Amino acid sequence: MEQKEKINVEHFTELLAKFIALLVIRLPDDVVTKLTELSRRETSPLGQVLYEAIKDDLSLATQLKRPLCQDTGILQFTVRVGSNFPWMNKVSEVLRQAVLRATREVPLRPNAVEIFTHVNSGNNTGTRIPWIDWEVIPDRDDIYIYGYVAGGGCSLPGTAKVFMPLEGLEGVVRYIFDQITSYGINACPPLLVGVGLAGSMDVAAKLSKTALLRPIGASNPDAAAADLEQRLTDGLNALGIGPGGLGGEASVLGVHVEQAARHPATLAAAISTGCWALRRALIRLDADLNYEVLSHKGAVL
């Protein structure tokens, strides 16, 4: 029994190390589709130069099996685990081991720097890193794991603020536009903008990141939220920030809003941004560790 468990944990680790490799080498299908669409629509000559470079980079990265961007970020995972998933108590350690392995084998850039000593661990693990957000799904025995690469350039525009309810939507919209026209320009646009709205800053911040996990093109199921997403997308695109911030037809890949009920006296808003090189991937594993990569059609690990 013990031997069998060891073999399974090794298999699980190997799968996730390969999943991380896929995550940093290839963009998910929805991002590739959106970039292709925006590149066809681009009319600015400098914008076209940028999209051409992006296209070349994506194809070279796949061909040479190398991270498409040198900043392989801080590794973050959102785990939606069935309460009956038999390997639940192994997931944290398996993810950590997979990060160590992928760092050596792909290789990834070592990015985990300790806050107080400034020491880079050299292996992408450190205090509380890789970061894991947990959600337990009752009465299921499978697991969904989102991998997300939080690069430095596109983490820099991140911000959160608590508004008074009377400042309302207007305050939030201005806040988003101010952040994108200042910090957003240098964060490798076209950006995916995640907006979290809630009663406190921490909830809004978490939701702003959750928003980036949703596939591009899928709207918020709430009609008013979906309407806001569309208005913000159209408005930010009308700024004409273009690829690389050099001017062009579009500024964003999209705007995703996620909301939680707020306190009567507060309206918290948070913004997370993903660069055009939006590296996220989603894998589902069943109780027997059979896998399916949902973000990259046909991907074999």
Add this chain to the structure above:
Amino acid sequence: MSKIILSTDIDDADIINLRIGDIVYLSGTLVTARDAVHERLLREGCDLPFSLAGKALLHAGPIMRSLPDGTFETISIGPTTSMRMEALEAEFIARTGVKLVIGKGGMGAKTAAACSRYRAIHCIFPGGCAVLAATHVEKVESVDWLDLGMPEALWRLQVREFGPLIVSIDCAGQNLFENKKIAYNARKAEIIKTVLTASTNKSI
């Protein structure tokens, strides 16, 4: 239009007529330096182990693979956000005589003034396109200050037609991103008004 290729050592005449928005390529010596190298040179007073006069600087933290013979292979090497170096770049240009600074996104007024005064330019390489960049690196000549970590170390590279590089600050001190920012901000107020009036949901 023919491809403009700058070769190190770059002199004033090579870059004086370039204007913001022009596209160039680089062949020769390219050295990476970002936050920690700027700090060590200019705040901690350590001299660089080699001269950068007439050379090119890249704001980047690459992924390098060390090979059994002690050399390195460039895996991925896209540019990092240049604005982080704004506080020290003018002094860096003045001190080293570097002629071409490459990064991602724009730089500020201090760097633009230094480009004009010391005859240097800032260019962007398309952000994120790190494998594309790596394929233009012919050789890693040396690494110094590796104690700063792989991303922060001083990597000296031999590159061939490294680009496309888009001039974002020219020797006249013109600043492409500052101009763009003014344009984006000028549009902003009107667009926000449209977003708010068009919305069916005025109070969240």
